[in-house]
Amino acid sequence: MNPAMNSALNSTNSAMAPVATPSFFYALAALALISGFLVITRRNVVHSALALIVTLLSVAGLYLMLYAPFVAGVQIIVYAGGIMVLFLFVIMLVNIERSYNDRRFSSLWPVGLGAACALLALFVFAFAKGRALFPDRLMPLSEAANTQQIATMLYGDAGKAGQYTFVFEIASLLLLVAILGAVVMTKKKI
Amino acid sequence: MIPNFITSYLGSTLTPGEAGSQFWALVYVFIIFAGVSVAVMSMNWLERKALAHFQIRLGPMRVGPHGLLQPIADAIKLLLKEDIIPAEADQFVFWVAPLIGLLAAFTVYTVIPFGPSQAVSDMNIGVLFMLGVSSLGVLGIVVAGWASNSHYPLIGALRSSAQIVSYEVAMGLAVVSAILMTSLNDTGTGTLSMIGIVRAQEQQGVWFIFKFFPLGLIAFIVFAIAMIAETNRAPFDIAEAESELTAGYHTEYSGLRWSLFMLAEYAAMIAVSSIAVTLWLGGWLRPFPNLLHAPAWDFIFSLFPAMTFLGLAAIAFIGVAGTPAHSFLKVQKIGLAGFGSVLGCIALLLFVLAFSGRSANVNLGSRLNESIGYIYWFLLKVAVFMYLFIWYRATWPRYRFDQLMRVGWKVLLPISLAVLVGTAIAGVLFS
Amino acid sequence: MVPITTFHYLVVAAALFVLGVIGVLTRRNVVVVLMSIELILNAVNLNLVAFSRMWGNLHGQVFSIFITVDAAAEAAAGLGILIAFFRNKETINVDEIDLLKW
Numbered sequence: 001m002n003p004a005m006n007s008a009l010n011s012t013n014s015a016m017a018p019v020a021t022p023s024f025f026y027a028l029a030a031l032a033l034i035s036g037f038l039v040i041t042r043r044n045v046v047h048s049a050l051a052l053i054v055t056l057l058s059v060a061g062l063y064l065m066l067y068a069p070f071v072a073g074v075q076i077i078v079y080a081g082g083i084m085v086l087f088l089f090v091i092m093l094v095n096i097e098r099s100y101n102d103r104r105f106s107s108l109w110p111v112g113l114g115a116a117c118a119l120l121a122l123f124v125f126a127f128a129k130g131r132a133l134f135p136d137r138l139m140p141l142s143e144a145a146n147t148q149q150i151a152t153m154l155y156g157d158a159g160k161a162g163q164y165t166f167v168f169e170i171a172s173l174l175l176l177v178a179i180l181g182a183v184v185m186t187k188k189k190i
Numbered sequence: 191m192i193p194n195f196i197t198s199y200l201g202s203t204l205t206p207g208e209a210g211s212q213f214w215a216l217v218y219v220f221i222i223f224a225g226v227s228v229a230v231m232s233m234n235w236l237e238r239k240a241l242a243h244f245q246i247r248l249g250p251m252r253v254g255p256h257g258l259l260q261p262i263a264d265a266i267k268l269l270l271k272e273d274i275i276p277a278e279a280d281q282f283v284f285w286v287a288p289l290i291g292l293l294a295a296f297t298v299y300t301v302i303p304f305g306p307s308q309a310v311s312d313m314n315i316g317v318l319f320m321l322g323v324s325s326l327g328v329l330g331i332v333v334a335g336w337a338s339n340s341h342y343p344l345i346g347a348l349r350s351s352a353q354i355v356s357y358e359v360a361m362g363l364a365v366v367s368a369i370l371m372t373s374l375n376d377t378g379t380g381t382l383s384m385i386g387i388v389r390a391q392e393q394q395g396v397w398f399i400f401k402f403f404p405l406g407l408i409a410f411i412v413f414a415i416a417m418i419a420e421t422n423r424a425p426f427d428i429a430e431a432e433s434e435l436t437a438g439y440h441t442e443y444s445g446l447r448w449s450l451f452m453l454a455e456y457a458a459m460i461a462v463s464s465i466a467v468t469l470w471l472g473g474w475l476r477p478f479p480n481l482l483h484a485p486a487w488d489f490i491f492s493l494f495p496a497m498t499f500l501g502l503a504a505i506a507f508i509g510v511a512g513t514p515a516h517s518f519l520k521v522q523k524i525g526l527a528g529f530g531s532v533l534g535c536i537a538l539l540l541f542v543l544a545f546s547g548r549s550a551n552v553n554l555g556s557r558l559n560e561s562i563g564y565i566y567w568f569l570l571k572v573a574v575f576m577y578l579f580i581w582y583r584a585t586w587p588r589y590r591f592d593q594l595m596r597v598g599w600k601v602l603l604p605i606s607l608a609v610l611v612g613t614a615i616a617g618v619l620f621s
Numbered sequence: 622m623v624p625i626t627t628f629h630y631l632v633v634a635a636a637l638f639v640l641g642v643i644g645v646l647t648r649r650n651v652v653v654v655l656m657s658i659e660l661i662l663n664a665v666n667l668n669l670v671a672f673s674r675m676w677g678n679l680h681g682q683v684f685s686i687f688i689t690v691d692a693a694a695e696a697a698a699g700l701g702i703l704i705a706f707f708r709n710k711e712t713i714n715v716d717e718i719d720l721l722k723w
Contacts, residue, residue: 025625029633040644052656059663066674071682073318081325083696088332090700094707105647112646123635139677153683164683171690178694182701
């Protein structure tokens with residue numbers, strides 16, 4: 001009927017530019033770094049935990065920009081929804097008034113800062129020298145089949161398609177050991 | 191005349207997120223915000239009226255006809271209340287805690303499909319996203335309890351978050367068994383996207399609640415129980431019951447902040463009900479989509495939205511007729527009659543759309559009729575769940591906290607694991 | 622604007638890593654030290670996923686999932702140790718947790 005509508009009906013599946021422009025990257029990276037800085041410098045531990053949550057969520061956003069939706073989902077569920085709740089519980093259990101008036105940074109903080117600056121210098125050196133080593137291309141990763149491909153690698157036949165099947169089993173064993181260890185350590189009477 | 195970025199999406203069969211149309215995605219987000227707010231207000235009214243009638247009393251009757259304007263009065267009262275912050279409370283954290291819960295509750299609506307293209311965005315990892323974001327709501331509760339700097343909120347917050355975290359496990363496993371059923375198609379690959387799950391139900395010709403009977407039913411029941419515990423509703427509302435902990439983690443919140451918590455709770459209720467409807471009850475599919483496939487049946491089922499509004503208008507007019515003739519009640523009678531006539535006009539509009547959508551060619555009327563049909567069936571199923579939430583609250587006594595944790599870990603988790611294994615075995619045997 | 626390459630992500634990851642190292646080395650509160658360790662692990666994950674996009678296969682993503690699993694286990698165990706220690710000494714100051722010093 002309406003030619004504009006007909007052309008819209010025909011061109012729905014045209015390839016469109018990705019919505020995540022560089023401004024998204026800069027915003028998410030700035031958020032991650034600012035929150036990371038807040039994690040290590042706040043006096044109140046609950047504020048540090050909230051800043052860490054913001055960091056984790058912005059890193060999940062960066063994963064989405066890197067065409068890794070499954071890893072982003074795992075990050076939100078496990079890290080932001082699980083580990084941070086655990087941290088908040090423990091903060092509430094052990095946060096005593098006396099610790100609020102302690103000094104934030106240890107007395108040897110220049111040594112720590114110096115070591116971190118040395119590490120930063122090492123990183124800068126490695127990036128400057130080795131920039132030519134890794135190519136500048138960005139290979140196309142399929143976003144729709146991401147979960148299926150990860151599933152094949154994790155659960156596939158151990159010899160052929162599933163390269164990480166054995167590692168997956170060991171990871172589940174590791175989680176079992178961690179559960180047992182945490183329960184045993186925090187029981188009042190074993 | 192009309193810019194291209196508006197018209198280029200019309201007529202598309204994809205969601206705005208898939209089609210890359212940011213304008214229409216924002217429009218859908220605004221519609222969802224408005225819709226959820228209206229739904230929360232009407233849930234508030236329905237809860238008070240339904241609870242009252244369950245307890246053989248009348249509920250709010252004064253503010254509007256049959257208390258219909260009571261939510262508006264409640265909202266105005268909450269807005270005008272004094273904003274009290276406890277003296278030793280952490281100001282920033284106290285302010286930000288309701289926002290975290292609100293964020294978690296509303297972000298789930300991004301992936302909920304009201305129709306095959308009526309969702310904000312159909313993410314490939316829709317179910318994973320939904321599980322992750324709804325688990326962020328715990329953080330709001332924990333932080334709210336901590337920031338209040340008082341005993342009852344802290345205990346309530348810790349209990350509530352322990353409860354939510356425990357039932358998340360059973361909920362996740364029930365969801366996984368539903369996802370497993372989506373892979374029983376020709377290609378053998380399932381999907382995590384919400385629209386894909388409903389399409390799988392459409393393609394396999396059976397709602398997942400009836401698939402591999404009784405496995406789908408048990409998975410649905412496990413999810414239904416877990417979702418009541420997730421939203422801190424009765425009978426799992428030990429953390430916020432007035433007789434137990436003086437309103438738990440939102441004790442110290444007053445006025446607008448408390449209304450944010452209430453909004454988050456009702457929005458989370460509607461969100462998890464929508465998830466249950468999408469995963470097990472066939473989303474937007476009308477009853478018997480494959481069994482009764484003739485165009486005559488299509489037409490009859492497409493008349494249902496109009497008939498519903500006609501029924502509601504009839505109930506309103508019966509209420510008008512039943513109001514005693516007293517000079518005090520004249521305004522109420524007129525108001526109720528006005529409300530009934532608005533409902534009747536909507537019914538008339540839907541009838542016109544349904545009859546115009548009968549024609550064979552695809553025009554704006556038939557597409558609108560289809561969309562209204564999808565959204566109607568989805569919202570009807572969600573409304574049934576909402577009524578069930580109120581029914582549970584009126585009927586069942588509260589679980590004690592240790593009983594609650596026992597049910598979560600020792601009853602629901604083994605059952606959902608068994609259902610998962612059973613679904614996998616049945617899928618291999620019967621596919 | 623310059624298109625975002627792998628190098629941009631590596632810079633962000635390196636900055637997060639250095640922030641985490643500063644947190645581990647200089648803060649007194651044990652819980653903040655554990656949170657800085659989580660920052661370090663996240664930086665490593667970001668690095669892996671960026672390289673996975675660069676090479677076009679999914680090995681980096683799968684490995685980062687395992688690192689996340691490992692971080693969860695380690696957070697649970699570390700916090701368990703912290704709670705067990707807190708019961709005995711009533712302190713969460715790393716300078717005062719020195720029972721093994723001679």
